[in-house]
Amino acid sequence: MKLVFLGTSAAQPTENRGLSCICLEREGEVLMFDAGEAAQISYMKSGLGWNKKMKIFVTHLHGDHCVGILGLLQTMSMQNRTESLEIFGPSGIEEFIAANIKVLNFGLSFPILINTIKDEKIFEDEKFLIRTCKANHSIIAFSYLFEEKDKPGRFNVEKAKELGIPEGELWNKLQNGNEITVNEKIIKPEQVLGERRPGKKIGISGDTMPTKELEEFFEECDYLVFDSTFLEAEKQKAQDTCHSTAKQAATVAKNAKVKNLVLTHFSARYRDEVEHLREAKEIHDSVITAKDLLEIEIK
Amino acid sequence: MKLVFLGTSAAQPTENRGLSCICLEREGEVLMFDAGEAAQISYMKSGLGWNKKMKIFVTHLHGDHCVGILGLLQTMSMQNRTESLEIFGPSGIEEFIAANIKVLNFGLSFPILINTIKDEKIFEDEKFLIRTCKANHSIIAFSYLFEEKDKPGRFNVEKAKELGIPEGELWNKLQNGNEITVNEKIIKPEQVLGERRPGKKIGISGDTMPTKELEEFFEECDYLVFDSTFLEAEKQKAQDTCHSTAKQAATVAKNAKVKNLVLTHFSARYRDEVEHLREAKEIHDSVITAKDLLEIEIK
Incomplete structure (x- = not known):
């Protein structure tokens, strides 16, 4: 599983930063969080693939x-995608997509399913769930939390062979947590499986000011990607525009006991993000500043 | 006056070509023809400026x-533009802009005026006019013609001094084609002005197949920018998708007695445009293949 940053600039693109777009690739599926203008150009460069199983989660309806x-x-x-595409977002997302499909003469080659966010839990399958929390921005905005379900412990092949369990169907049953019987002997999953492996938690703030609710929402994330539009010197500007500073992002991460903080959504006024890193590291010890096409392996 | 190519790819961006966008900069005013996704990124790189007097002419309502x-x-x-912005385009352009402004919470800092194309002549002032002609594409599409008005001949300063004409107001009058009287002697403009300088004609085809009407419309253009999506080997594909080949573009240019042909809107299937140039040069002797951020001085 990896995070792929396709756009890390706030509001306007710069020479080397595109507009907000973050992908989480997991077992061949792409979860895209926001798609600012020109997301397709970075997506093409990322090589993630046009016909992947895919969901797009929009934090708020600002053009960028x-x-x-x-x-x-x-x-x-154009690439003849056939796989359906699910899009989630705040109220208005349906109107935005429908109006443009109508006027722009799209010849869509695949179905799209549009979901307006109504409840906190917006998606769940047997492997992960996606939850939302109200962010604090200038218009209705949501933060997202990807929560992987715990995975069974690693399968101990030697142990299984020692216990005389023939490879195949029985190994699967054990892997899925079911008891089996071999030569009239009951074998429990724990005998061949290691410790259950906790699922990963990844938070995506979108545009927001820091809030207590978000600290709780992002509790113990493995990775938290947070709005870091401004430096501390522009704290008032952050407040005026409903964004955060790098220091505020680090404070949220620290209070939420997040393992790794990734700063993104940098204002175009800054030539680089060296100061953002320095200011955030004063508060949180594991900080990464996102760049376009940066990939972070989730271990 | 110069042509600035900001996007020269057909339908999809490639690693080095953005989507359709061509600017004509003239005396501090920018005339933009089409603005495919990410036009703002090339526009930023071109340095043309965010607060210029500006008109956008859309050929057709395909997203690219x-x-x-x-x-x-x-x-x-975001750049605090105050200058108004005029947008021209086929029916539906108003709906496209209005729907998005409504849903995307734009806080526009300047007025925009949207004009749906109804007549052939869509703009005229004392310096130039813009005309349209139906193109032949898969949806309603227009080609554009920029026609500069003839300019008075160059002012001969020595001659004016010889004739004892004091610099200032009287020179202006002569420059604007009016007779004046100095020391009871009538002086005609032709006595101090060179030959009238014919205005430049620049054609922008947009997406189209070749047509006789377009050959007449683009008669004797100084520069013609024409749809060159395909090579001759893909002539059938050009027909099926209502585009042109490089050879067809050159044939239109030749029949229209165009001075310079610029090929653009290249399909992403081609790695470069060497063959487009070769095929077009078999027919027209002055051919340029557009690249992103190419600038052509109009002399």
Whole structure:
């Protein structure tokens, strides 16, 4: 599983930063968080693939976080995508997509399913769930939490062979937590499985000011990607525009006992993010500053 | 006056080509023809400036020719543009802009005026006019013609001094084609002005198949920028998708007695445009293949 940063600039692109777009690739599926204008260009460069199983989660309806969906839809059609595409977002997301599909003569080659966020839990399958929490921005905005379900412990092949369990169906049953019987002997999963492996928790703040609710929402994330638009010197500007500073991002991460903090959504006024890193590291010891096309393996 | 190519790829961006966007900069005013997704990124790189007097002419409502308007509007607002912005385009252009402004919470810092193309002549002032002609594409599409008005001949300073004409107001009058009287002697403009300088004609085809009407429309252009999506080997594909080949573009240019042909809108299937140039040069002797950020001085 890896995080792939496709756009890390706030509001306007710069020479080397595109607009907000973060992908989480897991077992061949792509979960995209926001798609600012030109997301398709970074997506093409990332090599993630046009016909992957895919969901897009929009944090809020500012152009720099969702206009890129239009280009993605057109190019996916040009690439003859057949796989359906699910899009989640705040109220208005349906209107945005529908209005543009109508006017722009899209010839979509695949179905799209649009879900307006109503409840906290917006998606769940047997492997992970996605939850939302209200962010604190200038318009309705949501933060997202990806929560992987715990995985069974690693299968101990030697042990299984020692116990005389023939490879195949019986190994699967044990792997899925079921008892089996071999030569009239009951064998429990724990006899061949290691410790259950806790699922990973990854938070995506979107545009927001820091809030107590978000600290609770992102509790003990393995990775938290947080709005780091401004430095501390522009704290008032952050407040005025409903964004955060690097220091505020680090404070949220620390209070939430997050393992790794990734700073993103840098204002175009800054030439680099060296100061963001320095200010955040004063508070949290594991900080990464995102760059376009940065990939972080989730271990 | 110069042509600035900001996007030269057909339908999908490639690693080095953005989506359709061509600017004509003239005396501090920018005339933009189409604005595909990410036009603002090339526009930023071109240095043309966010607060210039500006008009955007959209050839047709396919996403790769107009979605970039949304990002331009947002970034121009971020850059505190105050100058108004005029947008021209086929029926539906108003709906496209209005729907997105409503849903995407734009805080526009300047007025925009949207004009749906109804007549052939869509703009005229004392310096130039813009005309349209129906193109032949898969949806309603227009080609554009920029026609500069003839300019008075160059002012001969020595001659004016010889004739004893004091610098200032009287020189202006002569420059603007009016007779004057100095020491009871009538002086005609032709006595101090060179030959009238014919205005430049620049054609922008947008997406189209070749047509006789377009050959007449682009008669004797100084520069013609024409759809060159395919090579001759893909002529059938060009027909099926209502585009042109490089050879067809050159044939239109030749029949229209165009001075310079610029090929653009290259399909992403081609790694470069060497063959487009070769095929077109078999027919027209002055051919340029556009690249992103190419600038052509109009002499």
